[in-house]
Amino acid sequence: xxxxxxxxxxxxxxxxxxxxxxxxxxxxxxxxxxxxxxxxxxxxxxxxxxxxxxxxxxxxxxxxxxxxxxxxxxxxxxxxxxxxxxxxxxxxxxxxxxxxxxxxxxxxxxxxxxxxxxxxxxxxxxxxxxxxxxxxxxxxxxxxxxxxxxxxxxxxxxxxxxxxxxxxxxxxxxxxxxxxxxxxxxxxxxxxxxxxxxxxxxxxxxx
Amino acid sequence: xxxxxxxxxxxxxxxxxxxxxxxxxxxxxxxxxxxxxxxxxxxxxxxxxxxxxxxxxxxxxxxxxxxxxxxxxxxxxxxxxxxxxxxxxxxxxxxxxxxxxxxxxxxxxxxxxxxxxxxxxxxxxxxxxxxxxxxxxxxxxxxxxxxxxxxxxxxxxxxxxxxxxxxxxxxxxxxxxxxxxxxxxxxxxxxxxxxxxxxxxxxxxxxxxxxxxxxxxxxxxxxxxxxxxxxxxxxxxxxxxxxxxxxxxxxxxxxxxxxxxxxxxxxxxxxxxxxxxxxxxxxxxxxxxxxxxxxxxxxxxxxxxxxxxxxxxxxxxxxxxxxxxxxxxxxxxxxxxxxxxxxxxxxxxxxxxxxxxxxxxxxxxxxxxxxxxxxxxxxxxxxxxxxxxxxxxxxxxxxxxxxxxxxxxxxxxxxxxxxxxxxxxxxxxxxxxxxxxxxxxxxxxxxxxxxxxxxxxxxxxxxxxxxxxxxxxxxxxxxxxxxxxxxxxxxxxxxxxxxxxxxxxxxxxxxxxxxxxxxxxxxxxxxxxxxxxxxxxxxxxxxxxxxxxxxxxxxxxxxxxxxxxxxxxxxxxxxxxxxxxxxxxxxxxxxxxxxxxxxxxxxxxxxxxxxxxxxx
Numbered sequence: 001x002x003x004x005x006x007x008x009x010x011x012x013x014x015x016x017x018x019x020x021x022x023x024x025x026x027x028x029x030x031x032x033x034x035x036x037x038x039x040x041x042x043x044x045x046x047x048x049x050x051x052x053x054x055x056x057x058x059x060x061x062x063x064x065x066x067x068x069x070x071x072x073x074x075x076x077x078x079x080x081x082x083x084x085x086x087x088x089x090x091x092x093x094x095x096x097x098x099x100x101x102x103x104x105x106x107x108x109x110x111x112x113x114x115x116x117x118x119x120x121x122x123x124x125x126x127x128x129x130x131x132x133x134x135x136x137x138x139x140x141x142x143x144x145x146x147x148x149x150x151x152x153x154x155x156x157x158x159x160x161x162x163x164x165x166x167x168x169x170x171x172x173x174x175x176x177x178x179x180x181x182x183x184x185x186x187x188x189x190x191x192x193x194x195x196x197x198x199x200x201x202x203x204x205x206x207x
Numbered sequence: 208x209x210x211x212x213x214x215x216x217x218x219x220x221x222x223x224x225x226x227x228x229x230x231x232x233x234x235x236x237x238x239x240x241x242x243x244x245x246x247x248x249x250x251x252x253x254x255x256x257x258x259x260x261x262x263x264x265x266x267x268x269x270x271x272x273x274x275x276x277x278x279x280x281x282x283x284x285x286x287x288x289x290x291x292x293x294x295x296x297x298x299x300x301x302x303x304x305x306x307x308x309x310x311x312x313x314x315x316x317x318x319x320x321x322x323x324x325x326x327x328x329x330x331x332x333x334x335x336x337x338x339x340x341x342x343x344x345x346x347x348x349x350x351x352x353x354x355x356x357x358x359x360x361x362x363x364x365x366x367x368x369x370x371x372x373x374x375x376x377x378x379x380x381x382x383x384x385x386x387x388x389x390x391x392x393x394x395x396x397x398x399x400x401x402x403x404x405x406x407x408x409x410x411x412x413x414x415x416x417x418x419x420x421x422x423x424x425x426x427x428x429x430x431x432x433x434x435x436x437x438x439x440x441x442x443x444x445x446x447x448x449x450x451x452x453x454x455x456x457x458x459x460x461x462x463x464x465x466x467x468x469x470x471x472x473x474x475x476x477x478x479x480x481x482x483x484x485x486x487x488x489x490x491x492x493x494x495x496x497x498x499x500x501x502x503x504x505x506x507x508x509x510x511x512x513x514x515x516x517x518x519x520x521x522x523x524x525x526x527x528x529x530x531x532x533x534x535x536x537x538x539x540x541x542x543x544x545x546x547x548x549x550x551x552x553x554x555x556x557x558x559x560x561x562x563x564x565x566x567x568x569x570x571x572x573x574x575x576x577x578x579x580x581x582x583x584x585x586x587x588x589x590x591x592x593x594x595x596x597x598x599x600x601x602x603x604x605x606x607x608x609x610x611x612x613x614x615x616x617x618x619x620x621x622x623x624x625x626x627x628x629x630x631x632x633x634x635x636x637x638x639x640x641x642x643x644x645x646x647x648x649x650x651x652x653x654x655x656x657x658x659x660x661x662x663x664x665x666x667x668x669x670x671x672x673x674x675x676x677x678x679x680x681x682x683x684x685x686x687x688x689x690x691x692x693x694x695x696x697x698x699x700x701x702x703x704x705x706x707x708x709x710x711x712x713x714x715x716x717x718x719x720x721x722x723x724x725x726x727x728x729x730x731x732x733x734x735x736x737x738x739x740x741x742x743x744x745x746x747x748x749x750x751x752x753x754x755x756x757x758x759x760x761x762x763x764x765x766x767x768x769x770x771x772x773x774x775x776x777x778x779x780x781x782x783x784x785x786x787x788x789x790x791x792x793x794x795x796x797x798x799x800x801x802x803x804x805x806x807x808x809x810x811x812x813x814x815x816x817x818x819x820x821x822x823x
Contacts, residue, residue, distance in 0.1 A: 055680040058705045060654050063811035094507030096799075097590075102807055121508045144590075146248075146444040147506030178250070180267055 003029060004040040007072065011044035012051075014064025016071045023072040033076045037112060041072055045110030049195035059103065062194060066106040073109065083114040085205045088130045088168075089140040090122030092151035097144035100174060103194040104140060111198045113138075124151065124158035131159065131168050137205050140197065141187075143174040152177070153185040169204040173197060211261060211290050215239055216297045224290055230258060231285040234298070235434060241302055243434055247286035248441070251599075254285040254302055261294025301631070301693075316555065316773070318781050320420040322400060323536070324382045324483040328393040331375040342366050346379060346389060355385040362388050362532065380483060380532070387483070387532045397481040399423075401471070401529070402775035403464060404548060405489030405497060406430060407439055407572050408605070409740070410460070411772050412467035413779075414477060417484070420780040424471040431459045432496065438572050439492045439544075443506040446496065457499040458526075465528045482529035485522065486536045486779035488771050490546035490573065494518075494537050498525070510543040510799075517789060538778055539789055542797030544588035549575045550792050551774020552738050554784060556767055559584060559791050563733035564725070566718060568756065569771065570595055570635075570741045574714040577795070578721045584795040585724050589717035591710045595635035595741055600703045602685075604632030609692055611637035611685060612744055616644040618667045622685055631692035633685065633699065636744040641685060641699055642707055643749035646816045650674060650683060653817045655708045657681040657701040704816075711755040712813035717800055718757055719809060719820065724798060729757035729820065738770040754819035 003026045010018035026036050048065045051057040057065075087108050091101045098120050109115045116134050118126055122141075131139055139159065143149040152172050159165050171189040172182050182190035188204055191197035213233045214221040220237040231254060234241050242253040249268035259281030265273070266287045273282050285302070329349045332338060340348070343363060347354050357363055366389055370377065373391035380388040380398075395418070402413040407430060414424040435445040435456055446453040464485075472479050487497060491512050495502040498518060504511035517539040523531035538547035552569055553559055558579040569575045574591040577584060604610050608626035611633045615621040622637070624630045633641065645651040648670065650663050659681060660674045673684040675698070682698040691697045722729065735756060737745065743766045750756050756764070767773075777784040812821060 055701050055705075056656060058655055058708065058814075060708070060811050060814040061656075063814075067811070096508055099807060099810060145440050145506065147440055147447065148508075176248075178268075179271075 003031070004036065004043075007036070007040040008044035008047065011041065011065055011068045011072065012047050014061065014068050016064075016068045019068035019072045020075065023075045027075070033080060034082050037073070037076065037081050041069055041110055042112045045069060045107060045198075048110075049107065049198055052193065052195040062103060062107075066103070066110065069110045070106065081112075084112045085137040085201070086114040086116065086134050087138040087140055087201065088116045088118060088127060088134060088136040090118035090127065090142070091120040092141050092143045092148055092155065093121055093123045094148035094151060095143050095145055096120045097142070097174075100144065100194070101142040104142065104173065104191075104197045107194045107198045108140070108201060111202070113201065124155040127155045128158050128162045128164065131164055132162070136168050138201055139168050139170045140201070141170070141172050143172075143177060146176045149174065149176050149181070152181075152187065156185050156187060171197060171200055171204065211293050213237070213261070213290055213294045213296060216295065218298075226291055228290045229286065230256065230262065230283070230288045230290065230294075230296060231434075233290060234285055234296075239298060239303065240429075240431070240434075241285050241298070243286065243437065247434070247436070249284055249287045252284060255282055256285055256299065256302055257281045257297040258283045258288055258294055261290060261292035263289045263291050316557070316777075318420060318777050318784060320418070320780050321782050322398075322417040322420075322484065322780050323534075323782055323785070324380065324398060324400065324417055326390075326395040326398045327379045327381065328395050329377050329379055331370070331377065333375050342370055345370075346377070347386065350379055350381070350386070353384050354379075354381065357386050359387075359532070362386065365389065382483065382534055387534075388530065394481075397477070399477050399482045400484040400486065400779045401468065401482055402772065402779040403467070403485060403487045404551070404769060404772035404775055405460060405464075405487060405493040406548070406771075407442075407490060407493065408433070408437070410463050410467065411769060412464065412471060413772060413776050414471040414475060414482075415776060415779055417780065420776075422776065423477065424475045426467040426470045426474070428463055428467060430493075431463050432456050434459070439490065440506065442496065443492060443502045446501060447503045447506055453496070453499065453501055456496045460493070460497050461526050465526075468528055479529045483533040484536065484779060485527065485529065485533065486538065486775050486785075488538045488547040488551040488775040488778070490548055490575075491540040491543055492546070494540060494547055498537060505543050512540060512543050515540055515542075515792070517785075517792075536778065536785070538775070539792035541586050541792050541795045544573060545575055545586045545795075545797055547788075547792070548771035548774075549577060549586055550788050550795075551771035551778070552736075552767075553577055553579075553584065553586075553774070553791050553795065554777055554788050555770040555773035556736050556738070558736075559787070559794075561733075564727055564731050565734045565736065566721065566732055567736035567738055567767075567770075568714065568718060568742070569738040570714060570745075571739055574717060576714075576717050576721050578725055578727075580725045580727065583725070584791065585721060585798050586795050587717055587721060587798040587800050589713040589800060591713045595638065595710060599706050600633065600638060601700050602633050602697050602703075603638070604634055606634040606636070606740065606744065610634035611641070611697070613637060613746065614640040614644050614685065616648050616650075616670055619669045620673065620685060629690065629692040630686045630697055632697065635741045636746065638699075638703075638707060639711075639745055639753060639755060640749045641683075642704055642816065643746075643752040645683060645699075645704075646753065651704055651816065653815050655704050655814065655816055657683065657704060707753075708814045708816065711753060712810055715754050715756065715819055716809055716813040719813065720800060721798065722757070729759050732757070732759045732763060735759045735764045736770070737764060737766045738768070740769065742766050743768045751818055753816045754813070757820065758818050 007022035169188040209226040252272040411427040522533040540546040561579040609631035613623035686697040
């Protein structure tokens with residue numbers, strides 16, 4: 001399936017036009033959407049994630065790869081896709097920083113997760129409601145301010161109060177957040193960057 | 208509770224502290240100023256010291272920052288380590304805050320001297336049976352109809368003795384037409400004021416002779432609030448979570464100002480008692496902490512300040528050691544993260560009187576950006592982070608002795624070092640230069656990726672062999688072990704380049720969006736003003752080459768130094784400038800960048816290390 005390899009290359013190098021072209025070609029060749037997503041898009045984003053962890057790629061490369069990935073994904077809309085899990089993601093209450101959160105959301109999407117993005121300034125109650133409505137497996141929270149990261153603790157507590165804590169895993173990240181803070185608030189995982197977030201999410205949700 | 212003695216080497220200072228006290232606190236008590244850019248959260252590793260005995264076991268935080276070998280050698284982080292016995296601690300020089308270089312010249316401009324505080328020499332007739340007017344009436348009537356009596360009791364209490372002692376030859380001190388003090392003899396020449404720029408990192412004070420507006424002394428120091436955290440958010444967090452920390456932050460900045468007053472006084476022989484007015488600018492958080500007002504609202508959405516208008520308080524009520532009847536004018540702020548310092552920049556650069564398009568950026572931990580077009584003013588703040596002030600960069604330091612502040616790469620690497628010593632770190636202007644040069648010669652790609660030695664085959668050999676790969680990735684040795692301070696190589700890591708990309712993207716992206724706000728392109732900019740110490744030392748060509756600022760012709764870029772401080776001086780020496788500052792604060796539109804459409808989309812382009820915006 002040379003076309004999928006070409007699609008992968010197009011996404012990894014961030015070439016949006018080529019990504020669209022090879023997605024179209026793959027569909028024309030009769031490949032199933034789920035095959036294109038898993039063996040084309042997700043495989044490419046995994047390579048992108050690896051390069052990111054190896055410090056070969058950084059935010060600019062990630063951003064252009066994501067742009068190509070989204071172009072490809074958008075051509076798949078309507079086609080049935082098997083998601084590997086559902087993630088509710090947002091920047092916590094009091095905080096408007098969304099660049100990191102957007103990166104993580106796109107990486108998760110590229111890895112085959114269904115992503116429900118609650119955007120910014122998301123209250124614990126909004127996280128709980130969205131987790132409920134979407135039967136989420138994972139809640140991902142971002143905070144960029146030491147003054148707002150306390151809301152992560154509140155959200156974990158709200159999930160427990162709503163009886164959801166054994167149904168959803170919680171991962172946290174953002175500049176002031178650390179592994180020890182994640183442990184302290186009883187989150188299931190911490191990720192220092194977008195690529196590790198995907199890895200962590202996959203670890204937490206065994207297929 | 209048990210108490211123990213902690214002795215700090217090499218200075219041998221020792222303090223007695225309660226069991227469980229953090230070494231960072233003990234060091235502070237011993238008068239040592241440890242680096243603490245992360246605010247004592249154990250993230251930056253810059254407060255490391257050797258404490259083999261008398262302390263608790265390393266925390267998990269320290270185990271992440273320090274290697275097993277270092278822990279074995281007794282290396283600890285002062286912000287994490289607690290005293291549990293008599294301790295002997297060795298503090299390396301690299302963990303101490305050192306002498307620094309900052310901008311004290313600034314952009315000068317003309318001003319009409321008309322200070323708020325005036326002194327008038329009075330030769331009063333002595334009372335007689337024919338002229339039995341009361342003492343106070345005698346003074347007020349000599350001052351004319353619009354003079355107001357003192358608002359406080361103390362001047363009146365001093366008056367009877369003073370008049371008789373000085374044989375009715377006195378000097379009246381008026382602030383805003385109100386009598387605030389009476390002095391013996393003719394002291395009109397001894398009228399001084401202080402203009403202060405309270406930065407998150409650095410505080411600068413200008414002692415000014417009010418009758419002429421002349422600066423007679425400049426003193427500066429680091430803002431000792433840094434012990435609570437290097438950035439504004441960590442100080443807001445500290446002030447909000449513990450009222451004692453709010454008081455501590457307040458006392459810290461008052462102590463710095465008092466120290467600057469004492470130094471300026473010592474240098475010039477001007478008595479602090481002759482200082483009757485202080486005008487202060489700072490970012491909004493600094494203004495809050497100076498007045499002891501909680502900045503809690505600034506820490507979280509919707510980011511609301513507690514006050515915006517100028518505040519005037521008595522010196523004595525703030526504990527500032529000048530004349531107790533002197534007044535402290537805290538300049539108005541524009542919004543939650545655009546403060547009185549930005550008002551000062553606008554005032555100094557006269558951006559409020561621009562016919563053509565001008566843009567100013569004050570590059571620091573926060574980058575404040577102002578755009579002026581046809582009398583309209585827009586301002587925003589971007590969180591550039593402390594990369595340009597040395598934090599978050601592995602070999603980063605502030606612009607002080609030992610810092611590389613300029614870099615050239617040809618067949619070899621040529622670094623300029625402040626103080627002509629062996630380099631011990633890299634400051635903001637050196638960082639921008641180094642990256643611009645590495646991109647130019649091809650050691651770093653425009654995307655920010657540092658090449659391996661194998662990939663960089665086109666580099667001159669002596670430059671190429673400075674590329675080193677280790678377990679953390681690529682590094683470039685700006686100074687090899689044999690060239691650097693303490694024989695430790697000084698390297699710029701691939702990660703450092705990435706951190707700089709994030710910081711510069713925030714500033715560039717902010718400037719681009721602000722231009723967009725007024726429907727302009729970089730080509731339309733008539734003048735780009737670089738404010739702040741960093742702006743003064745930075746090489747314009749390097750800033751343009753890495754896309755820190757938009758492509759504006761180099762001759763249109765002007766460094767205006769510590770414009771915030773100049774603004775404070777203007778407000779101190781001239782009431783009309785003060786009114787103008789108030790008008791600026793009132794009329795400038797505060798733009799909240801994170802809510803702008805398109806910020807995220809532009810971010811990828813803004814991160815590229817090339818002249819920006821890219822040709823489309």
